[in-house]
Amino acid sequence: MLQIFSKKSKYTAEEKELLQEIRMLDKLGGALLSKKSKIVEKHCKFLFDEVISKGGGRNELINIVLKYELLSMNSYGDWLTQAIDSHDMQSLNDVIFQEERYSLLPGGPSGFDHCWFAWPILDAIACGDYETFERRLPHELGLSKNGYPFYIHVTNMLMALWYQDEAMLHDALPRAEKFTTTKHIIWERAIVSFLCALSRHDILAMETALQTLCDHYNRRKSSRETHKEKETLCVNAYGLLMLAYRIAPEIKIKYPDSKNFIKEFADWRIQNKEPELKLYHTYPPEGDIFNKLLMAPVAIGRISQPYLNDKDYEKRIQNVWLVDGERMRDEFIRSLQS
Known part of the structure; x- marks a missing residue:
């Protein structure tokens, strides 16, 4: 797995900024509990490669924050x-x-x-x-x-x-x-x-x-x-x-x-039948992406039949309904831009 981590020795100014932001978000989110700096750095470079491979934009960054659960509730x-x-x-x-x-x-x-x-x-x-x-x-x-x-x-x-x-x-x-x-x-x-x-x-x-x-x-x-x-x-x-x-x-x-x-x-x-809904812990400006994710209207629930008509699976599996997490994530990210 380590082979897919970025081995670049030189980054553009934009790439340096992105990598630094990922490092900061990873630290603020608290999801990676390892205290070994080498493991943390490899993890951050893996996330960096993932963002770059998808286009390097803000939507791609939000996607990896959600997909790899950079945000935790350890506190x-x-x-x-x-x-x-x-x-x-x-x-x-x-x-x-x-x-x-x-x-x-x-x-x-x-x-x-x-x-x-x-x-x-x-x-x-x-x-x-x-x-x-x-x-x-x-x-x-x-x-x-x-x-x-x-x-x-x-x-x-x-x-x-x-x-x-x-x-x-x-x-x-x-x-x-x-x-x-x-x-x-x-x-x-x-x-x-x-x-x-x-x-x-x-x-x-x-x-x-x-x-x-x-x-x-x-x-x-x-x-x-x-x-x-x-x-x-x-x-x-x-x-x-x-x-x-x-x-x-x-x-x-x-x-x-x-x-x-x-x-x-x-x-x-x-x-208080309709209480004020707000965060107990507000993240600092550099981690404001977490505040926005938590305060945005939640993704609409979606389900799908991903194996429907797939002959590699028995009929029972073909007919099963599952949470469509990818669609929910895509729709949620798009809603943040509106």
Whole structure:
């Protein structure tokens, strides 16, 4: 792999400027954790070659920032702790918003359809980023069918409830209710149970599900959710709570009694139905590209059948729908220019 790194000894002034910008973005983004300067430099030159090979313009630079995930959220735990300790609910909302927007940046391919977006969509609802729901899960995507069962049921119930689509609910609800009776992970079943209860406006069942979710949230085993900072705050509980109040504002739900649920934040969000959406951490001018990526309207959710009619694959694979990450990334980059 090292052979593809740039071996140029002389660069034009423009190339020097580009390489220096990539070095700076790589450092500011914090995605490459290695402290070995030679590895970091080879990584930056690889990215430089990638940009140059595609034309060397700003769009190409943004593309590699997204494709190779130069931006990270390695400081999320520190920011979350700072916001909680400050007792500033707007700051706490800012941290959730920044993590959600980071999670929804269009990157590489996924083996799932639009259910892949279920987790950050709950975070979007938690912080009041409602526009993002309809951009990332547009109604026309329909029911999810390909992915991790928990994600599928959450996505389908979310869409049926959000769009008040009785046909979708008629299909999704029985399947979701069946999922809650399985031996799947308890906190996953609790989230789906809440959504099922919300469809019936069953307040007691919603309260029970929220308490179960918070009680078991810190026992997660999935690699994406085992970061220690995720144990500090059960963001999913706020997503479910705010979804309920948005769909049925007349109801009143008892808060769960748990260390990972801050009741003051729930009160603040209910009082601030349309909170200001801003970043907790703003990058300096030299890293403003990160600010723009995080604050831009998220890429519209797209799915496709990349193997359709490809005889090299069995029929089941040919018919599968997957997130079209490349199209989403291209459309997102073009939208930044408008």
